[in-house]
Amino acid sequence: MSTHVLGGPPRSPHNVGPAPVEHEPGFIRRYVFSTDHKIIGIQYILTGLVMAIAGAALATLIRLQLGWPEHHWLWLSRLLPVGMPSGVMTPEFYLAVVTMHGTIMVFFFVSFVLVSGFGNYLVPLQVGARDMAFPFLNMLSYWIALLSAVTMLASFLVEGGAAAAGWTAYPPLSAVAAAVPGSQMGQTIWLLSMALFIASFTMSGLNIVATVFSVRAPGLSMMRLPLTVWSYFIASILGLLAFPPLTAAAVMLLLDRHFGTSFFLPSGLIIANKVLPNTGGSPLLWQHLFWFLGHPEVYVLILPALGIACDILPAFTRKPVFGYRISVWCLVAVGCLSMIVWGHHMFVSGMSPFSGEYFSLVTLTITVPMTIFGVNMLASLWGAKLQLTTAMLFSLGVIALFGSGGLGGLFLGNATADMQLHDTYFVVGHFHMMIGGVTLLATFGAIYFWFPKMFGRMMNETLGKLHFWFTFAPFFLIFFMQHFLGLQGAPRRYYAFTAFDYLQKTRGQNLVISIAAMVLISGQFLFLVNFVWSLFRGHRAAANPWHATTLEWTVASPPPHGNFDAVPVVQRWAYEYGVQTIDGDFAVQTVPSVSA
Amino acid sequence: MNALADDITLREDQMRLGLWMFLATVTMLFAAFTSAYIVRRSGSDWRHVALPPILWLNTLVLGASSVTLEIASRAGLERRWRAAGGGFAAALVLGFGFLAGQIGAWRQMVAEGVYLPSSPHSSFFYMMTGAHALHVVAALAVLLWSAAATWSAGRDVRAWDAQVGLCRTFWHYLGGVWVFLFALVSLY
Numbered sequence: 001m002s003t004h005v006l007g008g009p010p011r012s013p014h015n016v017g018p019a020p021v022e023h024e025p026g027f028i029r030r031y032v033f034s035t036d037h038k039i040i041g042i043q044y045i046l047t048g049l050v051m052a053i054a055g056a057a058l059a060t061l062i063r064l065q066l067g068w069p070e071h072h073w074l075w076l077s078r079l080l081p082v083g084m085p086s087g088v089m090t091p092e093f094y095l096a097v098v099t100m101h102g103t104i105m106v107f108f109f110v111s112f113v114l115v116s117g118f119g120n121y122l123v124p125l126q127v128g129a130r131d132m133a134f135p136f137l138n139m140l141s142y143w144i145a146l147l148s149a150v151t152m153l154a155s156f157l158v159e160g161g162a163a164a165a166g167w168t169a170y171p172p173l174s175a176v177a178a179a180v181p182g183s184q185m186g187q188t189i190w191l192l193s194m195a196l197f198i199a200s201f202t203m204s205g206l207n208i209v210a211t212v213f214s215v216r217a218p219g220l221s222m223m224r225l226p227l228t229v230w231s232y233f234i235a236s237i238l239g240l241l242a243f244p245p246l247t248a249a250a251v252m253l254l255l256d257r258h259f260g261t262s263f264f265l266p267s268g269l270i271i272a273n274k275v276l277p278n279t280g281g282s283p284l285l286w287q288h289l290f291w292f293l294g295h296p297e298v299y300v301l302i303l304p305a306l307g308i309a310c311d312i313l314p315a316f317t318r319k320p321v322f323g324y325r326i327s328v329w330c331l332v333a334v335g336c337l338s339m340i341v342w343g344h345h346m347f348v349s350g351m352s353p354f355s356g357e358y359f360s361l362v363t364l365t366i367t368v369p370m371t372i373f374g375v376n377m378l379a380s381l382w383g384a385k386l387q388l389t390t391a392m393l394f395s396l397g398v399i400a401l402f403g404s405g406g407l408g409g410l411f412l413g414n415a416t417a418d419m420q421l422h423d424t425y426f427v428v429g430h431f432h433m434m435i436g437g438v439t440l441l442a443t444f445g446a447i448y449f450w451f452p453k454m455f456g457r458m459m460n461e462t463l464g465k466l467h468f469w470f471t472f473a474p475f476f477l478i479f480f481m482q483h484f485l486g487l488q489g490a491p492r493r494y495y496a497f498t499a500f501d502y503l504q505k506t507r508g509q510n511l512v513i514s515i516a517a518m519v520l521i522s523g524q525f526l527f528l529v530n531f532v533w534s535l536f537r538g539h540r541a542a543a544n545p546w547h548a549t550t551l552e553w554t555v556a557s558p559p560p561h562g563n564f565d566a567v568p569v570v571q572r573w574a575y576e577y578g579v580q581t582i583d584g585d586f587a588v589q590t591v592p593s594v595s596a
Numbered sequence: 597m598n599a600l601a602d603d604i605t606l607r608e609d610q611m612r613l614g615l616w617m618f619l620a621t622v623t624m625l626f627a628a629f630t631s632a633y634i635v636r637r638s639g640s641d642w643r644h645v646a647l648p649p650i651l652w653l654n655t656l657v658l659g660a661s662s663v664t665l666e667i668a669s670r671a672g673l674e675r676r677w678r679a680a681g682g683g684f685a686a687a688l689v690l691g692f693g694f695l696a697g698q699i700g701a702w703r704q705m706v707a708e709g710v711y712l713p714s715s716p717h718s719s720f721f722y723m724m725t726g727a728h729a730l731h732v733v734a735a736l737a738v739l740l741w742s743a744a745a746t747w748s749a750g751r752d753v754r755a756w757d758a759q760v761g762l763c764r765t766f767w768h769y770l771g772g773v774w775v776f777l778f779a780l781v782s783l784y
Contacts, residue, residue, distance in 0.1 A: 133610045133613075133614070134610070134614060202621055206614055206617045206618065206621075209613075209617060210610055210613050210614050210617070213613060214606060214609060214610050214613060215606075215610075240617055240620060240621050240624075241620065241621070241624050242624075243621070243624075244621045244622070244624035244625035244627075244628060245624060245625070245627070245628035247625055247628075248625050248628035248629050248632065249628065249632075251723065251727070252632065252723070255712065255719065255723060259712050259713060260712070260713035261712060261713045261716075261719040261723075262641075262713070262716065262719070263632065263636065263716075263719065267641070279641040280636075280639035280640060280641030280642070280716060281636070281639070281716075282635065282636065282639070285632055285635050285636065288631075288635070289628055289631075289632065292628070
């Protein structure tokens with residue numbers, strides 16, 4: 001019988017005794033089918049960045065269409081003869097592009113890079129472990145994730161093209177092949193790819209929770225964990241509990257699509273002038289199951305972004321984060337509340353006013369811990385002499401977008417206001433600022449901050465700062481303006497607004513947004529150049545170039561296989577800045593305290 | 597030596613934690629099916645289909661396999677390896693018997709003209725029992741793994757017990773899920 005209490009005094013199976021002596025693995029075992037969490041993390045990050053290029057290409061198509069809705073892009077008609085036969089996008093292709101942009105960015109960019117990528121890379125290092133609790137499962141998770149990504153991209157090539165029912169895949173559009181070309185094989189592939197993604201994400205989340213629980217270094221109590229680890233811990237638990245209902249819904253949708261069941265298809269549905277034989281199904285059932293996942297999923301994405309920003313800030317304010325304990329409990333509270341607010345996505349579905357009141361109330365309640373967390377981030381800046389490095393700029397950008405985007409959430413969480421704003425660009429502006437912008441800026445912040453640790457070289461700061469401004473300014477402009485488009489009644493997912501008199505005056509705004517989007521996308525070349533150049537030519541990085549305090553900075557850059565030569569013994573919390581030690585104005589977590 | 601023992605204990609803890617987290621995800625999966633069942637149940641086209649009586653026998657078989665697994669586990673702890681091996685063999689046979697019985701139930705329903713899309717009730721029945729059967733297949737693989745450890749020579753009782761503990765948790769859990777599902781589709 002084991003006497004070890006999980007979550008109690010931390011140990012690591014690999015932390016016991018000296019580093020294991022292993023023979024050097026070959027190239028394939030080391031870099032391809034690796035079980036090393038660092039390699040797997042980098043694999044996720046690189047795969048996610050490639051997927052981001054695909055997602056950005058789709059965003060470019062969307063903005064070309066909305067900015068210049070009647071322009072004939074002849075060169076595009078040669079590239080996309082089906083979707084843009086005369087150089088103008090067909091409405092069906094626009095739907096597929098919007099669907100795949102959302103799907104790729106949410107599940108295959110942010111989830112890959114920020115959650116699985118940095119989660120894999122950082123969590124074992126920051127808890128002082130040699131690897132994840134289940135390294136083989138971790139490798140399996142990456143390869144299944146890659147398969148799901150390739151499968152999703154391949155759906156562009158099947159008859160009818162990629163799925164076109166939105167990233168939320170609402171039936172009946174997603175359930176009936178005749179509804180839209182993308183609802184043929186493309187939608188089936190979308191569902192299968194998502195099933196693979198969920199399997200992979202579950203393995204990854206399970207690993208992170210088990211790692212945080214069971215292989216923390218000696219002395220690293222839960223309340224000494226960096227906020228990054230806390231955020232991954234909470235996000236992983238959310239993912240484990242919220243994704244299975246989507247799996248269930250996906251199974252039912254597949255059965256509706258291919259085996260004649262009527263889970264989501266109602267009676268008397270007419271599509272392509274034919275009455276479907278289905279009876280009694282409920283499209284709203286899908287919405288409940290989808291959003292039971294969908295809302296926690298936004299916290300799965302945004303919590304790691306906030307955790308990462310909280311870890312970058314003190315390195316450049318040179319003072320501890322403000323209100324650490326309260327921030328931790330806010331993360332826990334947000335995690336719990338996020339599971340019971342899904343109905344605020346469905347205020348217009350005809351739900352009972354009492355249900356609407358309930359969902360409004362709990363949604364507005366969740367803003368309390370979120371606001372406290374945001375105020376703690378702001379207070380962390382108070383009185384500090386800011387060092388405006390690129391990573392710091394991106395972290396400040398996280399706070400800015402979190403504050404402004406969050407404000408829109410107050411309107412959407414209120415059922416009365418949401419009735420007006422539902423399915424308008426207000427919603428698009430809001431969620432892009434939150435799960436698009438906060439996560440994007442945190443991802444870049446994380447890359448600039450931990451690139452030296454990952455690759456042993458520094459990124460170029462001048463290019464980095466230029467990249468920040470070319471990212472933050474157009475991003476803010478685009479999605480701030482989209483709130484106002486929404487207030488004017490512009491509906492989302494429409495491929496053109498030319499047919500509506502009341503939206504004629506928004507054409508100029510859409511043009512400005514499209515130009516800003518081109519600036520934003522062009523600005524990302526600065527990042528790509530910097531990333532590739534720095535990989536080979538960047539200045540060599542020291543073990544702790546930012547004079548930061550967490551455990552990953554105690555090992556070489558890049559860390560060796562097995563991470564730590566000796567067991568790190570943690571003596572302090574994660575934010576010991578503003579103290580005088582022989583290292584400077586900070587103490588890494590392994591430095592004994594004076595009283596000790 | 598102590599470090600090694602410590603390592604093994606920790607590995608067991610991690611495996612146990614991993615299993616419980618996995619079971620939490622499976623619970624959420626079946627909770628989603630159940631909530632969908634309850635919602636869909638209120639539809640005007642809901643029609644209960646007759647469920648084959650063999651399901652009662654299957655339930656008994658699954659229950660018996662859990663009992664034999666417990667007997668095997670206790671026998672192993674008392675180092676009565678022949679009895680433990682026999683218990684595992686019986687649990688395996690009964691486990692495969694349950695699976696065969698479920699297939700038999702589906703075949704009977706098909707023979708009576710009750711197919712997947714025949715009614716919402718039959719759709720849920722096939723889907724939920726199918727999802728359960730897939731998990732049973734995975735659990736049978738785990739059962740086989742533990743049985744192989746029991747039949748092989750040179751066992752370390754503590755490691756064996758830890759492995760069998762995982763197997764028992766998974767198997768009994770699926771037994772519980774089956775009783776719940778059977779009650780749901782029969783009574784509601």
